[in-house]
Amino acid sequence: MSEGYETSIAGKPLSPESLMMGYAYRPEWSEGALKSPIFQTSTFAFRTAAEGKRYFALAYGLAEPEEGEECGLIYSRLNNPDLEILEDRLTLWDIAERGLVFSSGMAAITTTLFANLRPGTALLHTAPLYGGTDHLVNETLPSWDVTSIEWSPGMTEDEVLERITAAGRPLAMVLMETPANPTNDLFCIATARRIADRLAGEDAPIPVAVDNTFLGPIWQHPLRHGADLVIYSATKYIGGHSDLIAGAVLGSDEMLCPIAQARTVMGTIATPLTGWLMMRSLETLDLRMRRQAENAQRIAAFLDDHPAVSRVSYLGLLDAGDAGHETYKRQCEGPGAMISFWIEGGEAEAFAFLDALTLVHLAVSLGSTESLAEHPATMTHAGCDPVEKARLGINDCLIRLSVGVENVEDLILDLSNALSKGLSQ
Numbered sequence: 197m198s199e200g201y202e203t204s205i206a207g208k209p210l211s212p213e214s215l216m217m218g219y220a221y222r223p224e225w226s227e228g229a230l231k232s233p234i235f236q237t238s239t240f241a242f243r244t245a246a247e248g249k250r251y252f253a254l255a256y257g258l259a260e261p262e263e264g265e266e267c268g269l270i271y272s273r274l275n276n277p278d279l280e281i282l283e284d285r286l287t288l289w290d291i292a293e294r295g296l297v298f299s300s301g302m303a304a305i306t307t308t309l310f311a312n313l314r315p316g317t318a319l320l321h322t323a324p325l326y327g328g329t330d331h332l333v334n335e336t337l338p339s340w341d342v343t344s345i346e347w348s349p350g351m352t353e354d355e356v357l358e359r360i361t362a363a364g365r366p367l368a369m370v371l372m373e374t375p376a377n378p379t380n381d382l383f384c385i386a387t388a389r390r391i392a393d394r395l396a397g398e399d400a401p402i403p404v405a406v407d408n409t410f411l412g413p414i415w416q417h418p419l420r421h422g423a424d425l426v427i428y429s430a431t432k433y434i435g436g437h438s439d440l441i442a443g444a445v446l447g448s449d450e451m452l453c454p455i456a457q458a459r460t461v462m463g464t465i466a467t468p469l470t471g472w473l474m475m476r477s478l479e480t481l482d483l484r485m486r487r488q489a490e491n492a493q494r495i496a497a498f499l500d501d502h503p504a505v506s507r508v509s510y511l512g513l514l515d516a517g518d519a520g521h522e523t524y525k526r527q528c529e530g531p532g533a534m535i536s537f538w539i540e541g542g543e544a545e546a547f548a549f550l551d552a553l554t555l556v557h558l559a560v561s562l563g564s565t566e567s568l569a570e571h572p573a574t575m576t577h578a579g580c581d582p583v584e585k586a587r588l589g590i591n592d593c594l595i596r597l598s599v600g601v602e603n604v605e606d607l608i609l610d611l612s613n614a615l616s617k618g619l620s621q
């Protein structure tokens with residue numbers, strides 16, 4: 197689809213932020229419309245029966261595409277112009293061969309796992325994980341006879357390998373979330389790559405997938421550090437306006453082929469309208485995320501100095517010697533805009549603070565233009581095992597703050613005012 201679209205000037209390649217407004221779309225396809233219309237259609241007319249036969253053969257992997265041949269449009273559970281243009285644009289940030297979009301981040305994760313796991317195998321996963329992923333991994337997968345092996349913060353490569361050996365099952369996949377939701381713990385992607393390569397069979401590679409929702413696509417590029425797959429909850433920074441639910445997976449053609457087939461069968465693709473909204477969002481992704489990170493650095497410093505706050509976990513505050521500092525320097529290109537902090541007191545103080553916020557909204561989700569705060573222990577991570585939660589630092593004092601694009605002085609005023617309410621409890 198991107199064929200014929202200029203991606204360089206005088207031999208110099210253009211940056212993703214310059215290509216987001218038009219890449220992979222040509223106005224002559226749609227009466228000269230500068231922007232891609234919403235292709236609100238369930239199905240696509242074939243010119244001939246032979247053409248329909250060829251498209252299905254390609255979509256189902258029954259035939260190999262000729263050089264440069266792409267599968268044509270069939271039915272919006274398989275493909276749609278808005279989604280194909282969007283997928284091409286998404287590949288630019290992570291420099292991926294191919295992208296797939298989904299109806300949610302959970303749809304992206306579930307489809308990827310079901311395409312790669314089989315009964316009797318094991319999944320290695322970092323912890324903590326987003327609440328929905330945690331449930332999938334620890335509740336749903338065991339009922340399909342897939343064992344989950346936890347890689348917790350601070351474990352060495354040898355300790356992780358010992359755990360895999362102790363599980364006594366072939367490892368089928370590694371799923372990482374780094375930085376982890378909600379604590380910002382970091383995990384080394386190169387370590388996961390080494391573990392996967394060590395345990396892989398001749399013709400049975402072990403895919404390493406990274407949920408890059410917290411930093412990507414601007415601040416971390418997992419494919420460059422050895423990952424095979426990058427997963428996004430596109431609901432967050434990519435969508436960025438708290439008005440859509442979507443997901444994405446990026447990687448090589450080879451890795452994405454079985455996931456694309458699973459998406460067709462499971463029906464987990466996004467709608468054309470969602471695809472169109474995401475294209476709108478991608479135009480300002482770089483702008484938004486840079487402003488959000490700038491604001492977050494100021495806010496993290498403010499919280500770190502505040503007497504009502506006992507600890508702040510923000511990548512921009514990591515110093516030499518802190519857990520994760522080395523990984524941060526090697527793997528991340530910026531601190532992002534997710535701040536987790538522990539308030540003095542307990543649930544009562546945390547709730548008094550959240551209830552007193554005015555500009556910052558009390559809501560789950562993250563990555564949006566407006567700042568959002570929530571209480572992971574009783575909200576996003578309510579369903580996680582209580583002992584496990586306490587061990588990982590997800591306690592009653594923890595607040596997760598997603599910093600938006602508002603005026604930073606106004607945000608600090610709101611936080612300062614709400615913290616004084618928490619203090620006077």
Ligand SMILES: *Cc1c(COP(=O)(O)O)cnc(C)c1O
Pocket residue numbers: 300301302303326328329373377407409410429430431432441442443
């Ligand atoms: C929100 C989130 C998800 C789930 O995404 P949905 O779009 O809500 O389905 C997965 N992983 C992380 C890290 C998230 O923050």
